[in-house]
Amino acid sequence: MRTGSNSIPSSGGMSRVDGRLKVTGAAKYSAEYEVKGLTYGVLVGSTIAKGTIKSIDIKRAERAPGVLAVITHLNSPKVPGYQSANNTPKGQIRIFYDNKIVYNGQPMALVIANTFERALYAASLVTAQYNNGEHQTRLTDNLQAAFSPKDDNEYKRGDPDAWRSAPVKVEQEYLLPSEVHNPMEMHAIIARWDAEDKITVWDKTQGVKDTQTNIALTFKIPTENVQVNSRFVGGAFGNALQVWPHEIAALIGAKVVKRPVKLVLSRTDMFTSVGYRPHTWQKIAIGATADGKLLGINHHAVGQTSAYEDFAEAPADVSRQLYACANVATSNKISSLDIGSPVWMRGPGYATGCFALESALDELSYQLNIDPIELRMRNYTDVDPESGKPFSGKFLSDAYKLGADDIGWSNRSSKPGSLTKDGWLVGYGMAGGVFVADREPATVRATFTDRGKLILQTAVSDIGPGTATAMVALAADTLNIATENIRFDMGDSSLPPAPQQGGSTIMSSVGSAVFLACKQLIEKFKALGDSSDYAQLLKQNKLPKLEVLIDSKAGTEVDKYAMYSWSVHYVVVHVHPVTGVVKMEKVTCVADSGRIISPKTARSQIIGGAIMGIGMALMEEAVIDHRYGRLMNANLGDYHVPVNADIPQINALFVNKADTNINPIGAKGMGEIALIGMAGAVANAVYNATGIRVRDLPITPDKLLGALPHVA
Amino acid sequence: MKSKNPPEEPAHEDNFLESSRRDFLKHSGLLTAIAFTPSPLVKAAKSGLDEKIADLYEKVPVSLEVNGVKHQLSIEPRVTLLDLLREQLELTGTKKGCDHGQCGACTVHVDGHRVNSCLTLGVLVSGKKITTIEGLAKGDQLHPMQEAFIKHDGFQCGYCTPGQIMSAVACIREGHANSEHEIREYMSGNICRCGAYPNIVNAIQEVKEGGQPV
Numbered sequence: 048m049r050t051g052s053n054s055i056p057s058s059g060g061m062s063r064v065d066g067r068l069k070v071t072g073a074a075k076y077s078a079e080y081e082v083k084g085l086t087y088g089v090l091v092g093s094t095i096a097k098g099t100i101k102s103i104d105i106k107r108a109e110r111a112p113g114v115l116a117v118i119t120h121l122n123s124p125k126v127p128g129y130q131s132a133n134n135t136p137k138g139q140i141r142i143f144y145d146n147k148i149v150y151n152g153q154p155m156a157l158v159i160a161n162t163f164e165r166a167l168y169a170a171s172l173v174t175a176q177y178n179n180g181e182h183q184t185r186l187t188d189n190l191q192a193a194f195s196p197k198d199d200n201e202y203k204r205g206d207p208d209a210w211r212s213a214p215v216k217v218e219q220e221y222l223l224p225s226e227v228h229n230p231m232e233m234h235a236i237i238a239r240w241d242a243e244d245k246i247t248v249w250d251k252t253q254g255v256k257d258t259q260t261n262i263a264l265t266f267k268i269p270t271e272n273v274q275v276n277s278r279f280v281g282g283a284f285g286n287a288l289q290v291w292p293h294e295i296a297a298l299i300g301a302k303v304v305k306r307p308v309k310l311v312l313s314r315t316d317m318f319t320s321v322g323y324r325p326h327t328w329q330k331i332a333i334g335a336t337a338d339g340k341l342l343g344i345n346h347h348a349v350g351q352t353s354a355y356e357d358f359a360e361a362p363a364d365v366s367r368q369l370y371a372c373a374n375v376a377t378s379n380k381i382s383s384l385d386i387g388s389p390v391w392m393r394g395p396g397y398a399t400g401c402f403a404l405e406s407a408l409d410e411l412s413y414q415l416n417i418d419p420i421e422l423r424m425r426n427y428t429d430v431d432p433e434s435g436k437p438f439s440g441k442f443l444s445d446a447y448k449l450g451a452d453d454i455g456w457s458n459r460s461s462k463p464g465s466l467t468k469d470g471w472l473v474g475y476g477m478a479g480g481v482f483v484a485d486r487e488p489a490t491v492r493a494t495f496t497d498r499g500k501l502i503l504q505t506a507v508s509d510i511g512p513g514t515a516t517a518m519v520a521l522a523a524d525t526l527n528i529a530t531e532n533i534r535f536d537m538g539d540s541s542l543p544p545a546p547q548q549g550g551s552t553i554m555s556s557v558g559s560a561v562f563l564a565c566k567q568l569i570e571k572f573k574a575l576g577d578s579s580d581y582a583q584l585l586k587q588n589k590l591p592k593l594e595v596l597i598d599s600k601a602g603t604e605v606d607k608y609a610m611y612s613w614s615v616h617y618v619v620v621h622v623h624p625v626t627g628v629v630k631m632e633k634v635t636c637v638a639d640s641g642r643i644i645s646p647k648t649a650r651s652q653i654i655g656g657a658i659m660g661i662g663m664a665l666m667e668e669a670v671i672d673h674r675y676g677r678l679m680n681a682n683l684g685d686y687h688v689p690v691n692a693d694i695p696q697i698n699a700l701f702v703n704k705a706d707t708n709i710n711p712i713g714a715k716g717m718g719e720i721a722l723i724g725m726a727g728a729v730a731n732a733v734y735n736a737t738g739i740r741v742r743d744l745p746i747t748p749d750k751l752l753g754a755l756p757h758v759a
Numbered sequence: 760m761k762s763k764n765p766p767e768e769p770a771h772e773d774n775f776l777e778s779s780r781r782d783f784l785k786h787s788g789l790l791t792a793i794a795f796t797p798s799p800l801v802k803a804a805k806s807g808l809d810e811k812i813a814d815l816y817e818k819v820p821v822s823l824e825v826n827g828v829k830h831q832l833s834i835e836p837r838v839t840l841l842d843l844l845r846e847q848l849e850l851t852g853t854k855k856g857c858d859h860g861q862c863g864a865c866t867v868h869v870d871g872h873r874v875n876s877c878l879t880l881g882v883l884v885s886g887k888k889i890t891t892i893e894g895l896a897k898g899d900q901l902h903p904m905q906e907a908f909i910k911h912d913g914f915q916c917g918y919c920t921p922g923q924i925m926s927a928v929a930c931i932r933e934g935h936a937n938s939e940h941e942i943r944e945y946m947s948g949n950i951c952r953c954g955a956y957p958n959i960v961n962a963i964q965e966v967k968e969g970g971q972p973v
Contacts, residue, residue, distance in 0.1 A: 074917050691943045
């Protein structure tokens, strides 16, 4: 493995506090709790994309062995929150509410039986007759119907047409297919009614508090009567940021059979019913001077959404602040199709937008004959061009240099198709990433006992990055105590509130709260005596414990600064001149996300994001058969995600300079920037290797065949 | 998603599907040959006992050894080894990631060989020795591969981890861990969506080079 001054080996730094539970199989995920009287639910999905259910035959399913109930819109108990649209979880279909079908695979029946096998078999016996509607599922046929969702604004600064009169121009369209999160753990819930107005769920969620609130609103019961447990979450990447219809279905089912119901989505349902990164068309026009100063940028995006929710990302927003440019026009529109709703997926909007912008900038660099890094440096800015505010902390220029040195950028040829090795074409590519660095309100309870133990408690979830590990590392550092003496409790809605684990906010939000709680403990200890042996201090003062509860949130700094995390990705690809196979040869990712709290998990997070970005670049694509409006590759055999053989060693480097303006710990999130930019870097490297510019992802061999340069 | 409109079946198949197994039990002359007469059966059905009888006749005896513990079980023939472990033996360390043999999260050892337990019926492993992630450590002492996964951070969310570790141990035992390249190839049946692949390779290499018995 390669190491440098800003990198660490995979074995370096503190290991995960929950590592032992995860490697022994003792970590329990939502479907794995032993609950008395458990029953099993299996959903039946629609086989048309649009229309109404004319009739649904559940008799055979009901008569199948072990079946306890078959629930459809015809016999479902009324869900109180569904009666007023305001209380329906955002963008949700109201499950079993009426006979409307709005996408192919939409759940229309729930079969509950005393074993999983019996429920699964009985579900296969449910049949439906439909009144077919005419569906539209192809985005590129519906670009004209695109509209601006209410909460979006079209953005302009300076002269939007300035790019047209520039001496050097790039004007291109870019297409991103739908990509599906596909965490390894499928969505799962165990739903139990403890009383008429009391619920406990073990549920896969990125936010136990949000899930608690949503369930309470949907069933119109007091929030505190809903207990949400989500101790371990087997990945999510955005698709557990909201309460989905299947979660409500499980609760309806548990009410009907008066027993707890376990409902695990099938992998196919994971493709159709819990969101995806929306298929998006983008058009970019850039104009520059002959020496590479950007004169104008236009960036327009149209993403697909469902017929029942105006879900909109903001891919074009990256063009507002990534580079210094006086004349910018952007818009983010959506087009409604008869498909399931998209949802936030790792690096939402920005991953899509950066692919287009960073590809376009690469195209410009070849026209100008300026090195792509140099072109970016000529348009570098320390001030947010949109707000005019200084960035709270931006060391992206350091990141460019670190990455360039590590990948060996000086070995790149500026002439595409001119480097070869062992009969393969060799290409170098780079692209940057950016994501907003938000800090959300978070509350942490810190209890220090006279046995020298610190217990930190907050209702955050950990979908994988290692939240507990980072918080323990931070507290150990702040209080100067051993990590073994610290416990971090989370994934439980009865704990003090924390934000959802999404949008790279947890380190900044919960981390700040943990830090402030530890600082307050230190102050209280100082009042007790002059010693850093806190347990002894407590004993001397006859106190069994000391407890603080800290509410932490962003302050006035948000008015003074523009806040972002940054990344840059460098890759070397080998492209086979005959088959068009693209092989990742070398990858270096550099994060500029403030101070690094937990090096080992930070490194893994960057590598993991890079790998999902490689999937985005080279293989991931959800394909619809538009005749039926149905996904054709809704399984992990046909929808390709990167496997071990696709991935080389990846070097993760950190600028590791504290952002002293953003929060008390100087750390920012990096979950999104780990991925954002990677697809552009790969596309740019493929161009460098072959002279073929692929603007519609993924870059599969068929898009290269026929145009590949000859290798002697 | 389930198939709602099953393709056209031959007539006798249709008949079979049309009648529930409860009806089958009530009417089947076959049962007379195995000590029941139709009359008590019909009586049983009327008193709601047919479900229990169905339960009995649909199950098959199975004896297997899981992590050194012998089990005598009676299971439906359609129960996969994965669901048998997770739902009946309360061994939830083995994970369900796709149920179609496409992700490797359910990897266990059957008589020392790695298999996808979601593609293996419980009845087919009768008489065999199963090792799951719960059986890898020796008491409190972790298996070297478990230690290496912790050290090299071979996971994030941890959901694919038991399958990765079972596969990794087998990968070395099979003699397929002789280079980074070979490890990547022979570990490609185990998907990790968090993207811990380079760390997994580092962990396996360390164990392989450390020469500890696996």
